[in-house]
Amino acid sequence: MVNTFHELGGAIGVAVLSTIAAPSxxxxxxxxxxxAGFGGAFMAMTVVALATALIAAVLLPSGELPVLDGPHVH
Incomplete structure (x- = not known):
């Protein structure tokens, strides 16, 4: 499931950035x-990366992860 969403997010990201850059x-x-279109695409990537970093900083818990018994699996 994690790999599927990772691949889907990458594909959608490339499609959006290609759409922004294509008119140039x-x-x-x-x-x-x-x-100019590539400049806009780079700016869009920068804004999304910064927004994602801010969201992750707020939502992810701080501190050490709890140690669980048994193997780690997804």
Missing amino acids: LIGQIPAGQIP
Whole structure:
């Protein structure tokens, strides 16, 4: 289940970022410049990464994890 959601999240992320960057690929791009759509895609990745880090910092418990008897499985 964890692996399925990991793969699905990655696929959706790539699709969204490709959609943001795609309009900049129409026409000629001057040498040495980053197309505007890719700048927007990088900015979107940055915002999502920061928001995810903040959410994780708030929701994840602090301290040590409890030691359980038996093997660790998902």
